[in-house]
Amino acid sequence: MSDSVKIALIQRACSDDVGVNIAGALGAVEEAASRGAQFVVLPELFASRYFCQTEDAALFDLAESIPGPITSATAELARRLDITILASVFEKRAAGIYHNTACVVTADGDLSRLYRKMHIPDDPGYYEKFYFTPGDIGFVAHQSPHVTVGPLICWDQWYPEAARLTALRGAQILCYPTAIGWLPEDKQELGEEQLAAWQTIQRSHAIANGVFVASVNRVGHEPSASGGIEFWGHSFVVDPSGRVIAEAGSGEEILVVDCDLSMIETQRRGWPFLRDRRTDAYGGITERWLGDADRSGADRSGADRADTAGVDDIGASDANQAADAKS
């Protein structure tokens, strides 16, 4: 593996026509390769409109098995161009088990390097819990001939745990195929703030872990009965210091970026965060909430002593009073 890799982010709009979407995306991959890209990242669920704006059981028909049309066509392209592609598919794993899946496709045709979205949102306009069974193969890093890829998907980007675990598996670049945009009622008041927060938290994953981050969004307005979503684009790449080294606008774009992978080593020497992690004290991360630990009577054996010893005296006392008041 070279110390440098040229990556491409395919920022596209999606139409109602699945065939057109796939052909357009694969054409963009070819163009990216012709510009020297060795690793190409496609946006989340690029084959279709973002169907999660409504809950409709008929839309499970959009899902495909792996191998299936998208992954097979992608593998053929990867073989012909000798590149690596991160493809996002609505995966039918079994009757009634569907995943939001990313597949690291390399020239060897192996389609087993999957990541199945772990964090599933469910918010107005983003009804993903209806469609996607949460992933059960955890956080992964997949080696390719060009770069060790840490695939993650959209909502995952808000979770430092996902970035950390993927980086600890050896990922050199965290990749987030994404479909995020503004609801019509939000854009005016919150639009700028939401976009800034989205970029900020992903930059923080680069900083905390000393890795590259690439986030690839779709663009365009996709209608729905409640006004639809305006996907905001702004795909970007961050280097291990947290600097944004390339950023798209709000239209269709192929962003080709050189990533000097030796920066990972340099950055981790200069800011040796991984050296000082208090792995002895992070056990509580596997808990939902630690503020009611004294009340719940939950088994705390999984949490580390160093982390559970520091219970707030006043808080515990208040908690006991609250418990008393209820009894």
Place this chain on the structure above:
Amino acid sequence: MSDSVKIALIQRACSDDVGVNIAGALGAVEEAASRGAQFVVLPELFASRYFCQTEDAALFDLAESIPGPITSATAELARRLDITILASVFEKRAAGIYHNTACVVTADGDLSRLYRKMHIPDDPGYYEKFYFTPGDIGFVAHQSPHVTVGPLICWDQWYPEAARLTALRGAQILCYPTAIGWLPEDKQELGEEQLAAWQTIQRSHAIANGVFVASVNRVGHEPSASGGIEFWGHSFVVDPSGRVIAEAGSGEEILVVDCDLSMIETQRRGWPFLRDRRTDAYGGITERWLGDADRSGADRSGADRADTAGVDDIGASDANQAADAKS
């Protein structure tokens, strides 16, 4: 507890004279209180120069027990002004056991609400591992009459785990007393980038956890044989959406900021990240590195199945080859 709290960040320079430093800091707390502040945060180790620029056993004399001069004077001030103060002290816990400690001081005089710095840096100019025994009471949230405080200290700010665990304990505001600045050889080339990364990762803690964040730095140049450190100031407060709502410059300043604590609830409803955490799959967070799991033969029983099942086939194969080559 009201839904709103007025907080103050005391950004100051520190001289060679401990008495002057303490009197100046306490005077600034009084001024902040006169401007309505109910919760006041002091910078890291404000009583002295940042002595960790050199390793000198005589400097352990700077440490004090708790209660001791700083915490007792702070408690008296908290009582008289009816406020809460986050004080940072070089704590002598026992002969040979010294901590970098923050104490949440309230009007009731209780000095048991401690946090002892968990992540200890050791880098050119910041030789903290010489002075500070790593904290052993984990991550805590301390209730006060004004706000539930999540005390953390400087180097902790680079660790998403620290922010998460403190927020999960119920903290409404993560507070980072800090001493960070530029080495002379870094400022020209890396200065802007370092400051941006420092602010970015702390904004990300606000976003990921839906909490307020306050970071309080010192200012001024403090000399050393190798050129000293220029502490960069820029203390700031972030709201739970990740927006910087107040920021100091690079000189001495008292930053007084209204924090509407009801934003925590609003933000967590709008961006329900805590709802979707995959606590079943975060076990690997307590590991140092997951990239060599197949080689090390380490006991993986502590890590969750969902997180350990997704081992990279190619990576494992490469790892086996590497192991073979060595045998």
